[in-house]
Amino acid sequence: MYNPKSLKAEEFINHEEILDTLKYAEENKDNIVLLKEIIEKAKLRKGLSHREASVLLASENEEIINEIYTLAEQIKKDFYGNRIVMFAPLYLSNYCVNGCLYCPYHLKNKHIARKKLTQEEVKKEVIALQDMGHKRLAIEAGEDPVNNPIEYIIDCIKTIYSIKHKNGAIRRVNVNIAATTVENYKKLKEAEIGTYILFQETYHKESYEKLHPTGPKHDYNYHTEAMDRAMEGGIDDVGLGVLFGLELYRYEFAGLLMHAEHLEAVHGVGPHTISVPRLKRADDIDPDQFDNGISDEMFGKICALIRIAVPYTGMIISTRESQEVREKVIKLGVSQISGASRTSVGGYTEEERPHDSEQFDVSDQRSLDEVVNWLIDLGYIPSFCTACYREGRTGDRFMTLLKNGQIGNCCHPNSLMTLKEFLMDYASEDTKKKGEALILKELENIPNEKVKEIAKDNLEKIENGSRDFRF
Numbered sequence: 001m002y003n004p005k006s007l008k009a010e011e012f013i014n015h016e017e018i019l020d021t022l023k024y025a026e027e028n029k030d031n032i033v034l035l036k037e038i039i040e041k042a043k044l045r046k047g048l049s050h051r052e053a054s055v056l057l058a059s060e061n062e063e064i065i066n067e068i069y070t071l072a073e074q075i076k077k078d079f080y081g082n083r084i085v086m087f088a089p090l091y092l093s094n095y096c097v098n099g100c101l102y103c104p105y106h107l108k109n110k111h112i113a114r115k116k117l118t119q120e121e122v123k124k125e126v127i128a129l130q131d132m133g134h135k136r137l138a139i140e141a142g143e144d145p146v147n148n149p150i151e152y153i154i155d156c157i158k159t160i161y162s163i164k165h166k167n168g169a170i171r172r173v174n175v176n177i178a179a180t181t182v183e184n185y186k187k188l189k190e191a192e193i194g195t196y197i198l199f200q201e202t203y204h205k206e207s208y209e210k211l212h213p214t215g216p217k218h219d220y221n222y223h224t225e226a227m228d229r230a231m232e233g234g235i236d237d238v239g240l241g242v243l244f245g246l247e248l249y250r251y252e253f254a255g256l257l258m259h260a261e262h263l264e265a266v267h268g269v270g271p272h273t274i275s276v277p278r279l280k281r282a283d284d285i286d287p288d289q290f291d292n293g294i295s296d297e298m299f300g301k302i303c304a305l306i307r308i309a310v311p312y313t314g315m316i317i318s319t320r321e322s323q324e325v326r327e328k329v330i331k332l333g334v335s336q337i338s339g340a341s342r343t344s345v346g347g348y349t350e351e352e353r354p355h356d357s358e359q360f361d362v363s364d365q366r367s368l369d370e371v372v373n374w375l376i377d378l379g380y381i382p383s384f385c386t387a388c389y390r391e392g393r394t395g396d397r398f399m400t401l402l403k404n405g406q407i408g409n410c411c412h413p414n415s416l417m418t419l420k421e422f423l424m425d426y427a428s429e430d431t432k433k434k435g436e437a438l439i440l441k442e443l444e445n446i447p448n449e450k451v452k453e454i455a456k457d458n459l460e461k462i463e464n465g466s467r468d469f470r471f
């Protein structure tokens with residue numbers, strides 16, 4: 001039976017409820033009165049239920065679709081302004097004991113080069129990332145209790161935080177590793193991670209079991225209940241995601257929103273972020289083998305609908321997507337993007353992009369400076385801010401900040417100060433020129449006069465060599 005408050009996977013992601021939702025959405029997709037009512041509700045910026053959002057997803061009415069896009073853009077502007085937070089993935093190890101059919105790191109892949117970074121190699125990778133200007137990482141690893149135990153992950157986190165190369169520093173480490181125990185989540189919390197990210201891959205239990213035929217990841221319930229264990233372990237920023245292309249997107253969309261509703265119902269705080277990865281070509285993986293790929297257009301609609309259904313949740317897009325697609329979805333609601341990513345173990349210390357241990361093909365292959373330059377041209381502020389969790393603004397405290405509209409006096413100046421650091425330490429001449437002009441213009445958009453004065457003062461201090469200011 002469907003129960004968002006239950007701690008059992010099959011009750012909070014209830015198959016029958018999803019099927020009923022899809023039926024309800026199909027029956028009502030031309031019900032213009034209902035569609036308009038849902039749009040009106042979305043305009044209150046308090047989100048939508050999985051049923052309401054699913055009806056909008058099913059609608060093919062052009063007027064309604066345009067309203068969805070306009071509203072998503074507006075909500076994005078109101079809640080996130082024009083800031084885009086930057087990060088990079090860091091692959092620690094591709095040893096993996098699972099049999100995921102869509103991932104080249106699966107156990108049976110005998111020709112992919114298996115690598116696991118030593119702490120010395122982690123250090124080199126981090127220095128390379130710091131030299132680009134990155135301040136925020138998402139660490140990635142395959143699941144392998146012998147090669148990648150939690151102690152190894154914790155050691156890597158400690159190494160990453162300890163490295164201060166020139167003016168560089170990694171100030172936030174998010175973690176994307178396999179579902180684990182409450183005890184291990186506590187250890188991650190103690191190691192001061194930012195967000196714990198775990199993609200559900202698919203919410204469809206039967207497909208999930210087929211797609212994960214062997215290894216610990218086969219256990220659907222254990223995987224689906226991971227965020228509850230993470231919360232129990234004290235991690236209150238968690239990141240959801242599905243791998244679009246594995247199952248029917250309408251099913252995944254309803255499941256994703258039900259998962260968000262469940263976290264809110266049980267823990268009083270929804271997901272900190274939602275990622276929207278799409279299946280990509282990789283070593284021995286051909287995405288065409290899976291029948292559920294979605295067009296760029298549908299992908300855009302899904303992003304817009306996530307934006308209006310969960311306005312307080314950040315949305316992440318990786319370099320799996322091309323520059324063109326990224327441009328489109330940033331406008332519709334994405335608030336965080338990766339830049340200059342390498343998805344191979346040890347990839348940042350190589351001159352050329354290595355392919356032998358890559359997890360998937362990267363579509364957007366530009367350098368971080370190029371991505372920053374491009375964002376500025378599009379009118380966005382590339383932000384390297386990591387202040388919230390360092391100030392203890394996680395979970396519901398972060399949400400309160402967002403809900404009280406204090407973002408303008410907090411995130412906005414923080415984005416300008418961290419961009420300034422990037423311009424001083426890592427940017428090309430052209431990016432620097434454009435960035436300085438942007439900062440001058442955007443300073444005027446800080447609502448509180450006192451905050452504005454402090455921000456100006458800090459920018460001057462950064463110019464003179466000081467670093468790491470935050471509100």
Ligand code: SAM
Pocket residue numbers: 102103104140141142143176177178179198199201217242243277278279280281282285320359360
């Ligand atoms: N191994 C960890 C786990 O079990 O959750 C997570 C790390 S894995 C490096 C990160 C994510 O990459 C996976 O959760 C999956 O969604 C995604 N991924 C795997 N194969 C992919 C492919 N061929 N194309 C795009 N994304 C892929």
